[in-house]
Amino acid sequence: MTGPLLAVEHLSVEFPTDDGVLHAVDDLSFEVGEHEVLGVVGESGSGKTVTALAILGLLPPRAQIRGSVRFRGAELLERPERDLERLRGDDLAIVFQDALAAFNPVLTVGDQVDEAIAVHHPEIRGPSRRDRVLALLDLVGIPDPASRADQYPHQYSGGMRQRAMLAMALANDPALLIADEPTTALDVTLQAQVFDVLERIRERTGTAVLLITHDLGVIAGLADRVVVLYAGRRVETAPVDTLFAASRHPYTLGLLASLPRLDHRARGTPLFRIEGQPPSLVHRPTGCAFHPRCPFRAVPEPCATLVPPELEVGAAHSSACHRVDALADVTPASLRAAAG
Amino acid sequence: MLSYVGRRALYSIPVILVASFLTFAFVRATFDPTAKLRQSREPAAAIRAERQRLGLNEPLVEQYGSWLAKFVRGDWGTSERTHEAVSAQIGRALWNTTQLIVWGVLAAALVAIGVGVYSALRQYSALDYTFTGLSFLGLALPAFWFGLLAIEFLAVGPKQWFHLAQPPLFFVGLHSGNGGALDYARHLVLPVLTLMVQIVAGWSRFQRSSMLDVMSSDYIRTARAKGVPRRRVVWRHGLRNALIPLITVMALDIGALFGGLIITEKIFSIPGMGKLFFDSLLAGDATTLTAWLVVTAAFIVVCNLLADLAYGWLDPRIRVA
Amino acid sequence: MSSRHPTVVPEPEPLGPSELLPGLAVDDPYRPPGQRFWRRLRRHRPAVVSAVVLVVLAAACFAAPVLAPYGPDQQNLALGAVGPSLHHWFGTDELGRDELTRLLYAGQISLEIGLAVALLSTLVGTIVGAAAGYVGRATDQALMRVTDLFLVLPGIAVLALALEKFGHDRLTIILVLAALFWMYVARVVRAQVLAVKEQEYIEAARASGASGPWIVWRHVLPNCVGPIVVNATLAVAAAIIAESALSFLGFGVQLPATSWGRMLADAEGYVGTSQAYLLYFPGLAILLTVLAVNFLGDGLRDAFDPRSR
Numbered sequence: 001m002t003g004p005l006l007a008v009e010h011l012s013v014e015f016p017t018d019d020g021v022l023h024a025v026d027d028l029s030f031e032v033g034e035h036e037v038l039g040v041v042g043e044s045g046s047g048k049t050v051t052a053l054a055i056l057g058l059l060p061p062r063a064q065i066r067g068s069v070r071f072r073g074a075e076l077l078e079r080p081e082r083d084l085e086r087l088r089g090d091d092l093a094i095v096f097q098d099a100l101a102a103f104n105p106v107l108t109v110g111d112q113v114d115e116a117i118a119v120h121h122p123e124i125r126g127p128s129r130r131d132r133v134l135a136l137l138d139l140v141g142i143p144d145p146a147s148r149a150d151q152y153p154h155q156y157s158g159g160m161r162q163r164a165m166l167a168m169a170l171a172n173d174p175a176l177l178i179a180d181e182p183t184t185a186l187d188v189t190l191q192a193q194v195f196d197v198l199e200r201i202r203e204r205t206g207t208a209v210l211l212i213t214h215d216l217g218v219i220a221g222l223a224d225r226v227v228v229l230y231a232g233r234r235v236e237t238a239p240v241d242t243l244f245a246a247s248r249h250p251y252t253l254g255l256l257a258s259l260p261r262l263d264h265r266a267r268g269t270p271l272f273r274i275e276g277q278p279p280s281l282v283h284r285p286t287g288c289a290f291h292p293r294c295p296f297r298a299v300p301e302p303c304a305t306l307v308p309p310e311l312e313v314g315a316a317h318s319s320a321c322h323r324v325d326a327l328a329d330v331t332p333a334s335l336r337a338a339a340g
Numbered sequence: 341m342l343s344y345v346g347r348r349a350l351y352s353i354p355v356i357l358v359a360s361f362l363t364f365a366f367v368r369a370t371f372d373p374t375a376k377l378r379q380s381r382e383p384a385a386a387i388r389a390e391r392q393r394l395g396l397n398e399p400l401v402e403q404y405g406s407w408l409a410k411f412v413r414g415d416w417g418t419s420e421r422t423h424e425a426v427s428a429q430i431g432r433a434l435w436n437t438t439q440l441i442v443w444g445v446l447a448a449a450l451v452a453i454g455v456g457v458y459s460a461l462r463q464y465s466a467l468d469y470t471f472t473g474l475s476f477l478g479l480a481l482p483a484f485w486f487g488l489l490a491i492e493f494l495a496v497g498p499k500q501w502f503h504l505a506q507p508p509l510f511f512v513g514l515h516s517g518n519g520g521a522l523d524y525a526r527h528l529v530l531p532v533l534t535l536m537v538q539i540v541a542g543w544s545r546f547q548r549s550s551m552l553d554v555m556s557s558d559y560i561r562t563a564r565a566k567g568v569p570r571r572r573v574v575w576r577h578g579l580r581n582a583l584i585p586l587i588t589v590m591a592l593d594i595g596a597l598f599g600g601l602i603i604t605e606k607i608f609s610i611p612g613m614g615k616l617f618f619d620s621l622l623a624g625d626a627t628t629l630t631a632w633l634v635v636t637a638a639f640i641v642v643c644n645l646l647a648d649l650a651y652g653w654l655d656p657r658i659r660v661a
Numbered sequence: 662m663s664s665r666h667p668t669v670v671p672e673p674e675p676l677g678p679s680e681l682l683p684g685l686a687v688d689d690p691y692r693p694p695g696q697r698f699w700r701r702l703r704r705h706r707p708a709v710v711s712a713v714v715l716v717v718l719a720a721a722c723f724a725a726p727v728l729a730p731y732g733p734d735q736q737n738l739a740l741g742a743v744g745p746s747l748h749h750w751f752g753t754d755e756l757g758r759d760e761l762t763r764l765l766y767a768g769q770i771s772l773e774i775g776l777a778v779a780l781l782s783t784l785v786g787t788i789v790g791a792a793a794g795y796v797g798r799a800t801d802q803a804l805m806r807v808t809d810l811f812l813v814l815p816g817i818a819v820l821a822l823a824l825e826k827f828g829h830d831r832l833t834i835i836l837v838l839a840a841l842f843w844m845y846v847a848r849v850v851r852a853q854v855l856a857v858k859e860q861e862y863i864e865a866a867r868a869s870g871a872s873g874p875w876i877v878w879r880h881v882l883p884n885c886v887g888p889i890v891v892n893a894t895l896a897v898a899a900a901i902i903a904e905s906a907l908s909f910l911g912f913g914v915q916l917p918a919t920s921w922g923r924m925l926a927d928a929e930g931y932v933g934t935s936q937a938y939l940l941y942f943p944g945l946a947i948l949l950t951v952l953a954v955n956f957l958g959d960g961l962r963d964a965f966d967p968r969s970r
Contacts, residue, residue, distance in 0.1 A: 056565055081570065089567035096565075101558035104577050105657055106584070116566045152656040168566065359810050370826040480951035482902055484909050485925060485944035488932055492940065496933035598815035603906060607929075617818055618910065621825060629822070637813045644813075 003073055004031035005176055005208050006055070011067035013050050013059065013232075020282045024050040026232040028067075032176060037202065037209040039223030039240065041216065041255070043278055047232035048212045049097075052178050055210075056094060057084045071176070090120045093174035097181035099161035103153035109164050110149030113137070116171040136167040139204070140197050159190035163197055170201065177201075178210040183218055191215070198222055216259060220244060225316070228252050231279050231289035234310065238317040248327045249319040250294045257332035257339075272336045288322065295338070296323045296330075344658070345649050352641045356634070360411075363633040364404050371626040373420060411634070417627040421620060426631045429616065434635070436514060437601060437612035443528055444535040445594060452540050453586070456547025457579060460555060471544065478541025483600050487534035487607040495530060512609045531608040535600055539593060546589055551582040584654045591647030595640035701964040708960020711953035718950060722768030729762040742936045751942045754927070763919065764942055770920040771901055772950070774835055778900035781839040783893040786846025791885075793847065794854025795877050804851065808844040816841060820903065821912040829915045834907075838900055849892050853885040860884075887965030894958035898951045905947050921947050 013025040025047040032038045042048050053059045055069050057076060069076040071092060076084065088094075096102040104112060113133045117124060124132070130149075137145035140163040153161060162182060169177055182198065183191040195218060201207060202222070211223055219226055219240065226243045228236040228251065236249040247253050254274040261269075276293035279285055285292050291303040302308075302322045310320040321327065372378075374390050382390075395403055410417070416426035455475075459468040495507035510516065510527045519527075554560065555578050563577045564570075598614070605614030613636065620628040652658040702708060721728060730749075737757030745752045751760035793804040811819065823837045857863065858881065866876050882889075905922030907913030909929075914920040921943040928939035 058561060058564055085564075085567045085569055087567065088565055094565045096558065096562060098558060102562045104559040104563070104581065106581055106655060107576075115563075115568060119566065119568050119572075152660060154657050155660065165562075168562075355809055355813055359813050362810065363814070366822065366826070370822065476952060476955060477948075480898070480948055480955055482905055482909075482922075482925075482944060482947050482951075484906060485940070485947065488925070488929060488940055489944070491932050492937055500933070596815070599817035599906070602815075602817055602821075603910065606910065617821075621821055621912070633814060633818065633822075636815055636818065640813050640815070 005034045006032040007070040009068040013054055014064040022281045030227050032208050035206045037223045039219040039226040040212045042229035046229040052180050089116050090172045091175045093169035094178040095165045095169045098185050099165045108150050113168045116168050120172050140167045159193045162194050176208045180212045236319045242317050248313045248324050249321050250296050251290050257335040359637045360634045364630050367626050367630045371624040373626050416631040419625055419628045421623040421625040426628050433613045433616040444532045448536045448539045452543035452547050455544040459548040460551030475541040475545050478537050484603045486537050490530050531604050534604045547586050550585050554578050554582040588647045588651045591643050595643040698964050705960035707956040711956040714953045722765050725765035729765050731759040731762045733766045744938050752938050767919045767921050767924055774904045775897045775901035777835045778838040779893050779896040782842035782846050786843040787850050790847035790850030791854050794851040824912050853888050857881050857884045891958050891962045898954040
């Protein structure tokens with residue numbers, strides 16, 4: 001099979017609201033190859049989760065979806081529900097952010113993991129399924145799987161729950177795992193645990209991962225390539241090392257500059273933050289969505305009037321910014337220096 | 341969880357005791373057990389003797405004490421109205437009322453769950469709007485009016501229009517002497533319907549909103565994301581969770597049914613607890629009234645406890661702490 | 662950036678309620694109803710229609726001395742009971758009294774009792790409930806224990822018993838009904854107050870030196886207005902039904918006074934006869950009123966908090 005595992009092209013998702021149309025995702029395109037980890041970075045409200053749900057066909061009916069989502073070459077949008085059901089949880093799986101809410105509180109964890117298998121492989125009998133469930137729980141590092149499987153979600157700790165969700169998603173060896181903010185609801189130590197599990201899974205099974213997060217540390221550690229989203233649009237894409245070392249978009253640079261530094265040189269310097277607020281997705285700024293907050297903006301032309309096209313700035317590296325040439329020498333450090 | 345329910349049960353005992361004291365005092369203050377004697381102009385000495393016999397000259401607390409002592413032993417006194425043992429009266433009445441309640445709750449639950457689930461799954465459909473409209477109507481409908489209309493249009497009416505020997509549905513009592521199951525059913529329909537109307541409206545609205553809540557929850561999304569077929573998602577994940585609050589509400593509402601029972605049993609002349617209350621209040625039968633109120637309070641308390649138990653048992657978050 | 666060093670992008674100011682609607686600042690805690698409330702209420706068509714219906718109904722009933730075609734006790738024994746006709750739109754009873762007229766006058770009583778009970782019980786219930794919720798401890802315990810007692814006894818039975826003891830005139834009925842209803846209101850208000858109490862802006866107000874009653878009046882209650890108003894509205898409906906039920910059973914309004922429930926009691930004997938029409942109109946009046954009140958309450962609930970759907 002040639003071509004990428006997942007190809008999203010010109011995806012747009014809109015919601016009608018009382019105040020107007022909400023543009024959650026705007027003309028988004030990206031690809032995920034086999035065994036590849038693609039990181040999708042952005043703040044809350046940048047359209048990350050909506051994208052994930054659109055891929056799986058789990059958006060509410062009032063969502064207006066345009067564009068194309070192809071998995072293994074086959075178009076997913078507009079597919080009949082029955083076909084999508086066969087794909088979900090089998091070849092294409094997702095883990096959500098809030099594991100406590102994502103588990104059914106009245107069924108045991110074991111039952112729910114078991115269900116993931118039973119629904120797609122009814123030919124596997126009970127006892128073998130049970131073995132597989134225990135093996136999965138063990139894979140994600142849950143101690144004493146045999147008794148844990150018979151417990152309820154609320155009896156698990158936060159980190160364990162998140163890992164149990166991973167186990168459930170991996171039950172049928174998916175080709176692509178979508179991880180929507182897998183570490184966000186956890187504190188740092190638990191984040192590290194989940195991170196370890198993800199790494200281990202990657203080594204063991206080679207599953208491709210669409211890693212959605214606003215945690216740049218997780219991106220740095222796991223992702224091969226990164227896509228940066230802002231206000232539902234793609235603003236930059238690059239291999240992970242290039243992004244951190246040589247980003248060419250004011251938003252990405254701002255994100256990097258905002259990371260708190262713990263080395264001694266940073267002592268006494270104020271924390272950097274990007275000015276302003278994320279924009280309303282109903283009343284978006286004209287032109288570039290980031291321009292009201294951008295220290296490099298050229299107003300009114302072209303930043304406030306034209307949506308910047310994505311321009312290639314390096315190998316597999318493109319950025320959607322009118323001032324991209326002016327950014328050649330800008331680094332997170334220089335941004336911090338300029339502000340402080 | 342058992343300790344939680346145990347604590348609640350323990351707490352209910354003083355509640356019932358205090359409630360019984362209040363009712364005892366109130367009924368005593370409202371009705372004079374020697375009123376009949378006064379009316380028939382018995383000599384003053386006889387009245388005094390009766391007062392002595394009934395212990396009416398003792399301080400209130402002592403009267404309550406002796407009443408309570410007899411009550412817990414099963415001696416609930418003698419009805420001033422029928423001169424029968426109150427315990428026997430109430431026992432019979434309770435049996436008849438329980439039948440009404442059981443059939444009513446069963447029918448109401450089935451209809452409410454069906455309507456609620458359908459409305460939630462097919463939100464904004466024509467039938468959903470119809471059901472919503474009907475439930476608004478049901479909640480606003482005075483049960484006694486409905487009962488009378490039901491008799492008019494479903495019993496007496498058809499008998500007149502179609503010149504039948506008997507009305508298709510009966511509206512007096514629960515049996516006609518020799519009747520079998522069909523006769524019983526024909527007696528049950530109208531009173532159960534009357535009892536049901538208000539409950540079904542409330543329960544179906546509740547089930548609809550409970551189902552909507554559940555269906556929009558994250559774990560439903562997870563189930564769908566796992567590829568679980570739609571029908572199974574609705575049954576195993578949706579309904580299963582949506583029923584839990586409903587069952588609690590149902591148990592609580594059963595206790596509250598007594599208001600509707602009084603009206604229903606009066607209209608349909610069913611010799612149950614409702615009619616007993618009605619007759620006793622009219623006649624000023626203090627002894628029966630006191631026992632009735634305490635028994636009913638105990639019944640409601642038990643229903644509340646069952647609601648707690650049910651909720652605790654069905655929801656593992658409470659059952660397994 | 663080592664992979665062992667998890668780092669997080671600092672979030673900007675707290676965002677609005679859902680991920681799909683960013684950019685909304687945290688709601689100003691003290692937000693009196695305001696423009697959007699009326700807009701939302703106006704859009705709820707059943708509520709608007711209901712409000713109009715209620716106003717018309719109330720106006721008709723209380724304007725009865727002027728509006729009604731006949732006197733309230735005007736009998737026409739020669740006529741007796743006849744069905745709806747041109748001279749008597751809703752028919753007459755066995756004494757020849759015009760049903761429509763009687764319905765309007767009876768409506769005065771039913772509506773008056775419904776409104777009075779709702780207002781009184783809401784007033785008392787709010788004060789007690791807010792005090793219990795905010796002050797807590799002894800007051801709260803007292804409230805809960807007392808209401809527990811009464812919630813364990815069947816409402817209609819207690820009401821009927823109380824009315825037998827205290828009398829059946831209008832004022833007594835209002836007081837007795839309110840004496841039971843306030844407990845439900847108090848419990849609802851208490852729950853609301855407890856929820857609001859935990860909010861941070863209350864702590865902030867306390868920290869800046871505001872006193873208890875001031876906080877309750879200016880910060881707690883305005884945020885409870887929604888549920889209180891909605892409950893009060895529904896209480897009107899409940900009170901009307903309660904009074905009708907009691908009057909129907911014979912424990913409420915007594916002859917010669919009349920209310921819709923009382924009229925139904927009088928009409929009960931006519932089931933199956935040609936005077937069955939006497940049943941329809943009082944019942945319809947109750948149904949219409951309660952329905953309208955419920956719709957209005959629903960509209961108010963939506964207008965106060967559209968998210969609570």
